[in-house]
Amino acid sequence: MASPLDPTEVEALMQAIQEGQLPPDAAASEAKGPVVPYDLTSQDRIIRGQMPTLDSINDRIASLFGRTLSGRTRLELRVTAAPASLMKFADINSFLNGKNAVGVMSLGAGHGLALVIVEGPLTQSLLAASLGDRKAKSEPSDARSELTHVEKVVLRHVLNMLCDAMATSWEGVLSFKPQALRFESDPRMAAIATPSDVAILCAFEVTGPIDGRLMLAIPYAAVEAAKKLLSSPPRLGGQRDARFGQALARELELVEVELRVEMGRYHLRLSDLLGLKVGDVVTLNTSEGSPLPVMVQERPKMTALPKVVGGGMAVEVLKAIVQAAAPSRPARAGAHTFTQAAA
Numbered sequence: 001m002a003s004p005l006d007p008t009e010v011e012a013l014m015q016a017i018q019e020g021q022l023p024p025d026a027a028a029s030e031a032k033g034p035v036v037p038y039d040l041t042s043q044d045r046i047i048r049g050q051m052p053t054l055d056s057i058n059d060r061i062a063s064l065f066g067r068t069l070s071g072r073t074r075l076e077l078r079v080t081a082a083p084a085s086l087m088k089f090a091d092i093n094s095f096l097n098g099k100n101a102v103g104v105m106s107l108g109a110g111h112g113l114a115l116v117i118v119e120g121p122l123t124q125s126l127l128a129a130s131l132g133d134r135k136a137k138s139e140p141s142d143a144r145s146e147l148t149h150v151e152k153v154v155l156r157h158v159l160n161m162l163c164d165a166m167a168t169s170w171e172g173v174l175s176f177k178p179q180a181l182r183f184e185s186d187p188r189m190a191a192i193a194t195p196s197d198v199a200i201l202c203a204f205e206v207t208g209p210i211d212g213r214l215m216l217a218i219p220y221a222a223v224e225a226a227k228k229l230l231s232s233p234p235r236l237g238g239q240r241d242a243r244f245g246q247a248l249a250r251e252l253e254l255v256e257v258e259l260r261v262e263m264g265r266y267h268l269r270l271s272d273l274l275g276l277k278v279g280d281v282v283t284l285n286t287s288e289g290s291p292l293p294v295m296v297q298e299r300p301k302m303t304a305l306p307k308v309v310g311g312g313m314a315v316e317v318l319k320a321i322v323q324a325a326a327p328s329r330p331a332r333a334g335a336h337t338f339t340q341a342a343a
Contacts, residue, residue, distance in 0.1 A: 054084050054223075054230040057169045058202050064165035065204070072161065073129035077208040084202045090195035092117075092217050096187035101147065103159050104190055107222055108177030113192040115199075115217040116159055122212025123147075123155070129210060130154050152183045162216075173226050193219050260295040261304060261315050291318055 058081035066079030092115070096102050099120035107114055118126070131154065147155070163178035170176040184190040193199070198220040206212050223230060264284025276282075286292065291303040294317065304315035 051084055051230045052233050053173070054200070054202075055081070057173065058084060058204075060169040061162070061165045061202075062204050064168060065162050066206075068161045068165065069158070069206075072158070073126070075129055075209045077206060077210065080205045080207070082203040082205065084200050086198055086220065087201050087217075088195065089191075089193050089197050089199055089217075092199055092201065093187065093191075093195065095215065096190055101155060101183055102187060102190045103155065103183045104181045104192065105159065105163060106177075106179045106181055107218070108175065108179075111174070111176060111222045112219055113181075114178070114219070114222070115190060115192060116162065117215040117217065118155070119212045119214070122206060122210065122214065125210035125212065126158055127151050127154055130158060135209075146185055147183060155183055156180045162214075173229060174223060197221070257297050258295075260298075261306070262293050262295060263306070264292075293321075 062079040062081040066077055069079065070077045095117045096115075101118040101120070101123040103116040103118070105114050105116060106112075159180035163180055166178045167176055199217045200220055200223065202216040202218070204214045204216070206214060264286035266282050266284050268282075289305070291305060292315065293300045294302040294304050294315070296302075300321050302320050303318045305318060307314050307316050
């Protein structure tokens with residue numbers, strides 16, 4: 001932090017302290033208000049605010065996950081993402097009750113674990129829809145139901161769809177490789193961090209024939225390396241659209257360009273040009289078997305040999321020119337260039 005005093009004021013203050021005119025603890029004795037201790041190791045040092053890039057990533061996760069979930073259940077489902085928030089795991093533990101399904105996923109090597117919390121009614125509806133029930137609906141229930149082995153396997157397949165959406169959406173920011181590990185019935189077995197650690201809580205709302213909320217808790221330590229990028233506005237060019245690139249390539253293929261083969265050159269004076277008569281022969285600076293430059297939009301791109309095919313003039317391309325030659329200079333004043341072209 002820059003000092004509010006200029007160098008001369010700081011020097012005068014230090015001199016007054018050295019001469020005894022101002023005791024060193026005078027400023028502290030005259031300070032108003034209590035002294036507040038500050039712990040530099042506390043998790044409160046994390047800047048709490050909006051994270052536009054993280055919200056953009058969550059929107060893409062919701063779009064991809066909703067598409068694959070609709071295809072898996074054959075229901076018209078829509079998934080939307082809510083703004084991410086920072087919470088301590090002590091506060092997240094309140095969601096780890098018997099009504100909700102708690103899944104544990106790996107974020108990839110070196111990134112740790114994350115939690116997925118699915119509300120109880122949404123859990124039962126996803127199970128029914130995944131097993132072929134097209135009339136599944138979310139009904140609130142206070143009863144605690146234990147998941148069977150088959151139900152855990154089905155939910156793990158649903159969780160893998162979320163993992164695939166996360167891997168695609170986080171690409172370019174962090175190398176997450178999420179993978180569904182297990183579902184825990186006992187919340188104590190789902191503790192992946194201490195209660196004082198901070199997590200990023202991302203909520204996704206499922207709407208349609210079935211509705212409910214799904215929450216994703218990622219430890220803040222897993223994304224701390226990219227906190228500046230997550231807190232900055234999303235970059236428009238950070239993600240590539242393959243369809244746009246293919247469409248642009250198709251449009252470029254339809255662009256017409258001029259192709260010209262230069263047979264040779266001959267320089268002469270203006271007086272010689274005026275003296276030319278019918279029947280005069282002009283000798284070019286190339287031989288019959290020498291390769292000729294192929295000009296594309298006035299730039300040399302290939303070499304070719306002249307031929308006659310089917311009674312018409314043609315050229316046979318020999319090779320491409322790796323380094324384009326410098327553009328030809330205009331002819332000298334008082335001189336002209338003759339060029340015969342064949343396409």
